[in-house]
Amino acid sequence: WKDDIKIDPEAVRGYMADEFQSNGGAHSGPDWGHFDIEKEVIDLCPTDCMWMEGKTLKIDNKECTRCMHCINVMPRALHIGDDRGASILAGAKAPILDGAQMGSLLVPFIKVEEPYDEIKEVIQSFWDWGMEEGKNRERLGELIKRQGFQRLLEATGIDPVPQHVQEPRHNPYIFWKEDEVEGGWDRDINEYRKHHQR
Numbered sequence: 001w002k003d004d005i006k007i008d009p010e011a012v013r014g015y016m017a018d019e020f021q022s023n024g025g026a027h028s029g030p031d032w033g034h035f036d037i038e039k040e041v042i043d044l045c046p047t048d049c050m051w052m053e054g055k056t057l058k059i060d061n062k063e064c065t066r067c068m069h070c071i072n073v074m075p076r077a078l079h080i081g082d083d084r085g086a087s088i089l090a091g092a093k094a095p096i097l098d099g100a101q102m103g104s105l106l107v108p109f110i111k112v113e114e115p116y117d118e119i120k121e122v123i124q125s126f127w128d129w130g131m132e133e134g135k136n137r138e139r140l141g142e143l144i145k146r147q148g149f150q151r152l153l154e155a156t157g158i159d160p161v162p163q164h165v166q167e168p169r170h171n172p173y174i175f176w177k178e179d180e181v182e183g184g185w186d187r188d189i190n191e192y193r194k195h196h197q198r
Contacts, residue, residue, distance in 0.1 A: 001066070003081035003082060005059055005061060006079040007059065008077050013055055014076070015037065020076050022035050022040060022074060041070050041074065046069075047065055048063075049064045068080075085110050086110055087109060087110070088106045090106040091104050091139075093142065104166075106156070106158065108161060125157060126156055129143075133155075
C-alpha cells in the first residue's frame with residue numbers, strides 16, 4: 001500500500017488493556033505478562049516512526065518503510081491503506097555456498113490493474129537485459145551481482161529511489177560517467193592542478 005496506515009484508536013486501547021491478544025495470541029500465557037506497546041511495537045519499529053501521545057498511537061507515515069511489524073502485532077488496531085499495489089523484486093537466488101537470498105527491490109510500488117501494462121514493461125525490459133548481457137546459464141540474480149544494480153536500473157529505465165539502498169556504502173568513492181563530468185575525461189591535468197593544489 002502507498003497511503004497511510006489506518007489506525008483504530010479504540011482497538012489500540014483494547015490491546016493496551018489486554019482485551020485483545022497481541023500477535024494473534026502467539027505470545028499469550030502467564031510467562032509473557034502484560035502487553036507493553038512501547039517495548040513490543042514502538043521500540044521495535046525500524047524507522048522510529050511511531051510514538052504515543054497520551055493513550056493515542058501516532059505514526060509518521062512518511063518515515064514508515066511498510067515492514068508491517070506493528071500490523072502483525074496489533075491486527076485489529078492497524079490496517080494497511082486503501083491505495084494498494086505490488087512491489088517487484090528481482091534476482092532472488094539460492095547459490096550452494098551463500099544460501100538462499102531474497103531478490104533486490106526493483107519497483108517499490110506499482111499499481112496492479114488490468115491490463116497490467118506497467119508490470120509487463122518492467123518485466124520485459126528486465127528479460128531483454130538478461131538476454132543481451134547474460135552469460136550462458138547465468139541467472140538474472142547472478143547478472144545483477146556481476147554487473148551491479150545501477151546497470152539494472154539503467155537497463156530497465158527505472159529512476160533510483162531511497163528504497164533501492166540496502167545499506168550505506170563502506171567507501172567514500174563516487175564513480176561518474178563521462179557525460180556527467182563537466183568537460184568530459186579530456187581535461188588538462190595541469191590546468192586542473194592550478195585550481196586544486198595539494
